[in-house]
Amino acid sequence: MTNNWWKWVCVLFVFFSFTAKAESQKDVVDYVNPFIGTSNFGTTNPGAVCPNGLMSVVPFNVMGSPDNKYDKDARWWSTPYEFYNVFFTGYSHVNLSGVGCPEMGSLLLMPTTGELKVDYKEYGSRYKNEVAKPGYYANILTDYNIKTEVTATLRSSVARFTFPKGKSHILLNLGEGLTNESGAFIKKVNDCEFEGMKVLGTFCYNPQAIFPIYFVMRVNKKPLSSGYWKKQRPMTGVEAEWDKDNGKFKLYTNYKKDIAGDDIGVFMNYDTKTNEQLEVQMGVSFVSIENARQNLEEEQKGKTFDQIHAEARQAWKDNLSRIMVEGGTEDQKTIFYTALYHTLIHPNILQDVNGQYPALESDKIKTITEGNRYTVYSLWDTYRNVHQLLTLVYPEKQRDMIRTMINMYEEHGWMPKWELFGRETYTMEGDPAIPVITDSYLKGLRGYDINKAYEAFYKSATIAGKGNLLRPDNDDYLQKGYVALREQYDNSVSHALEYYVADNALSRLAKALGKTKDAKLFYDRSLNYRSYYDKQYGTMRPLLPNGKFLTPFDPKQGENFEPSPGFHEGNAWNYTFFVPHDVQGYAKLMGGQKAFVNKLQMVFDKGYYDPANEPDIAYAHLFSYFKGEAWRTQKEVRRLLKENFKNLPEGIPGNDDTGAMSAWAVFNMMGFYPDCPGNPSYTFTSPVFNKIIIKLDKQQWGREQLVIETVSPSDKAEIIKKVELGGKPYNSFRLTHDQLIKAGNVKFYLQ
């Protein structure tokens, strides 16, 4: 960071200058710092996006220069922006936030001046004066002295470029992007409009998860001239001598009709006056070019850049102000509202303004008539806490997300696992749709066909054979009660542990639906986790097909994303306490409460805990299951918050995982956390704010708000001395969702 700390100082200066002057009217939106998580592999970005918007416009700075610290082509890289990089090559349209695989981040829009250059290595620019706010980003391209600003609607964007006097250019590069797919098509519609398509996909290198993005781009001033470029295929021998463009970027100056290729782009040439502003609108769709155009027209018609920015800001204000906090430091408020902001990016809407969307794993285009169709379901991450947050605070979003999931089942025959713009990428493991919907249902959220959902859950839980797309190793699981390790790195234990959690949730749902026999079946299954517990090491341990443990075995193998037999993205310690549905039973297996608590404390003390990976993120909350040990939960959570969540680019402990890390922070900063997905209950943590008001959907929850108050003698007080629930003393550190809602008020006394 030595070379870059000045940059951060500048950004903070800009950020606080902006917020300070309006301190008196400072609202929740001003507490969002979109730079949080943009380094340390947080993979969030500072781009302009609306709440759950399809469109995002992100400064793309991860290619083209050796001066960048991180280059998308030189290493595994999954985000269009890194805070400490320096080389800007355009704005990417439609991006993922907080993911671990490269995808999307294409349609790169770049303004330049001087001689026309179409090779991003040549036309990229250094920049300064970055400003990022919800729905807005700006910088100054120092190589060109161009001010660039972007804002967005749900399905479209607009960029405003303030040029110096002279020759200026606007470029749209369809050859590059974060995605590893290539191939695009462009057609000039008129002097000010281009339309086209780009192929995206191969998320997490799934070679068949391919989908098209359609776009319409408009400029608000007719260029002096325009054309295409295309990198020419290399030629050899005599052909190479005859074609001077071979292997290079060729400019198509006369040709204005359709062009297609792996590496193509559009250029528009202008002669700008001093400070002349040009605007570029982009509409997108995953259905068709026509829909991209309609999205652009309906969402932007007649509106100025500033109006669109104001509307985006208002949308964020409406969303973020569902939770109002008092007290805490400015940094804590910033961390909190930025985390809340990050939980409201994915899943994002997919349907066009006319309701059309691509059906899951299908060539069909369907139309939604009510609510939203969502996409980008990173369910292995989000089933743990994001959907619990949405259920409580944004039930209308969660309802539509559940409806979407059930529609996906009807379209594809399976619930989503890691769905991405109409493709099931099958990334990660488990059966995470079950806890997502069960949790909402058991909390009382309705408005979807729960029987259809149950049908889907029952199918994936009970079908044997490779044809089970969600549980490919269900044969073992059904026959042996565990998934046997059959290949060295098959993640078998991780798979099975996820199935246990899902089946436990499913047993709760079955019970709620009156299916007692099913409920018992799935409950019994969910306890089979016990077979993995190895008393010798005191950890989960991979099992072989013959029922014996894998030997040799090292429970620490698998740190730092090294492969580990039986475990996915972690080691045995990161999974050993991942039995949220049977904590007491597991403690007995381990030798009782004390043994359990001591071992869990050791995991934290010895640094076996990974704050950035999902399987263990609810470890700290498990102490609260045991009498007299809840203080450990409060203490560890406070420590983890302090160490891992900061008002800094490094302020998220690794990939945000489409909001899962952020949702962890949001809940824990408010004083309660849903530590068992599919179990409608929470564990208390010690809030960092004096007062938190969660505005509730009265029709859904029967009350208008949930108030959390904290009486704290000092900032350092982090242990809960006592709790009052609904004004009455409450003698537990856990409570159900119903209890919370009925009480409407929790008052914490810290010490």
Next chain:
Amino acid sequence: MTNNWWKWVCVLFVFFSFTAKAESQKDVVDYVNPFIGTSNFGTTNPGAVCPNGLMSVVPFNVMGSPDNKYDKDARWWSTPYEFYNVFFTGYSHVNLSGVGCPEMGSLLLMPTTGELKVDYKEYGSRYKNEVAKPGYYANILTDYNIKTEVTATLRSSVARFTFPKGKSHILLNLGEGLTNESGAFIKKVNDCEFEGMKVLGTFCYNPQAIFPIYFVMRVNKKPLSSGYWKKQRPMTGVEAEWDKDNGKFKLYTNYKKDIAGDDIGVFMNYDTKTNEQLEVQMGVSFVSIENARQNLEEEQKGKTFDQIHAEARQAWKDNLSRIMVEGGTEDQKTIFYTALYHTLIHPNILQDVNGQYPALESDKIKTITEGNRYTVYSLWDTYRNVHQLLTLVYPEKQRDMIRTMINMYEEHGWMPKWELFGRETYTMEGDPAIPVITDSYLKGLRGYDINKAYEAFYKSATIAGKGNLLRPDNDDYLQKGYVALREQYDNSVSHALEYYVADNALSRLAKALGKTKDAKLFYDRSLNYRSYYDKQYGTMRPLLPNGKFLTPFDPKQGENFEPSPGFHEGNAWNYTFFVPHDVQGYAKLMGGQKAFVNKLQMVFDKGYYDPANEPDIAYAHLFSYFKGEAWRTQKEVRRLLKENFKNLPEGIPGNDDTGAMSAWAVFNMMGFYPDCPGNPSYTFTSPVFNKIIIKLDKQQWGREQLVIETVSPSDKAEIIKKVELGGKPYNSFRLTHDQLIKAGNVKFYLQ
């Protein structure tokens, strides 16, 4: 030829077997051997095409195997087919016939069996039993035991593949082709239909002569499955490790929406029964996908393969039977009708069935309401004889071609020079539209706006500066009367000689239009050729800007396509007699008739004559301008015919030049040749047939036929003893078009 002569024997056997059995009904179509010109760089092809049809379907055998004698990627190569090559990689759709630069020849359609392969180097096949007839081609792919047959309508094609039992595939490769452009787009419409676009262009490596071809492909049976392939961009480092497809052909098995890229294709998988026939239709358009579909539907609806083939054959019969010959050998008839066939391929129609076509050098789509819009104007070649043949025998085609040229002027501001599917490629030199239209006009062909044409001609003849797109060196030409050599290989003499010919034609047109002053201006200019004549060498010689001849100088430099200062595709000898408009005057300059004749005879005797290049192809006819020397014309023409035009793949002396070589043969075999473009007259040669009946357009020419009879004591008689014109003795070896038409009958007595 040592390894391949059996192939030719087989083809001849098939050809004659077919024709022999129907000898009694053998009609003109049976005398066409489409294999003539398919070797020796004739660059004709044996594909299926209708007269002046937009669509042609050609067996593509010039890539993918070291066993091919000629490979498009290993050397300069301009035809999709070579007779002695052996490796078939599909049928290319829309091709050029007889050109010298690589272009078109894409949309490669290939049937295979067994394991699916998508790399043409792997899926190509050897073949046998080739059959080529007008509108039909067939072979057997020996690697797969598939019989393939193709036929065509004007704007569409159909292929019939007869498969063996087992796994079969149909492939459409959009990544390869004869064109050096790349980039394509495909969309699956339904299980049996794909639509798309491919970028074509860079003809003669003109980097901006780019245009799209649109297509719709249909199969007559739903495939078991289908998908795309795309060659992946190469990756390096960690990316390469993670993407196993990098740098390879990747199969897209699930993705069915739009795909685009440099090197893409479609595959369709079948399980065929023994001898199961599958048909693939292809419609094309240079306007839009919708038009491609409409072309396909309107031209093929409800018709079987055999019906379409029969209609194509009938169209050829209608066209070819405008000239009926009697006598001559079977080979002579074959050579004659094949040559006539080759003159009826380009220019070809461009407009779609709805009349739409791309305007020249424009983004506009226009609609033709009457007649045909033509394209592929290789005018530097065809102005010499092709259009003269069309004017006489197919005046309705020539009229539409002239109308097209005038429309092109209105669209682009300039007459065409080497127009290609809406692009002016500016290939070769001169101002060839002038003689084309002048020649027709002076012969009495009407039905177009001659004043508009004259306006265009006057413009290119008189505008100075680089802005003159047809005559870029008009500054010199206007100021000095010649084009000075300013760069070593600027072809300055060739340019000027073409301008003289054009200006001479223009002076005739001006005179006919009553513009006497213009007529004198252009006539005077046309005599400036004299300044190039160097008495020292007795040849044309490049002039420097200071008016002196280029030194050193070797009139033979430039043979065999070596570059030669001042001369394009030839040497000084190939151009020295290229003054068709002032033969008598030139003879005086050279020292009189005897000097002229002797030198011209020397050119033939010493082998300075190139039978395959346009500037000298009328040399032999010049003898007839001089009393007592016409026998030399007759003798040399007979010799040239015999030596250069054969019923063999090598039967054309080099590039057919979109029919110019063939038109030379057609005229000379009939006994007269138009040796001065723009001068409506002919020189007699000795016919090779006993009787020739040319069916005339009575409305145009006032009579129904022109009859040429030949009384010849033996096959070896080649000198004209006497001529009767309209039954009366005729005492010249030259005559005007009017004389010929008025007479209606020419009778040659040979000795």
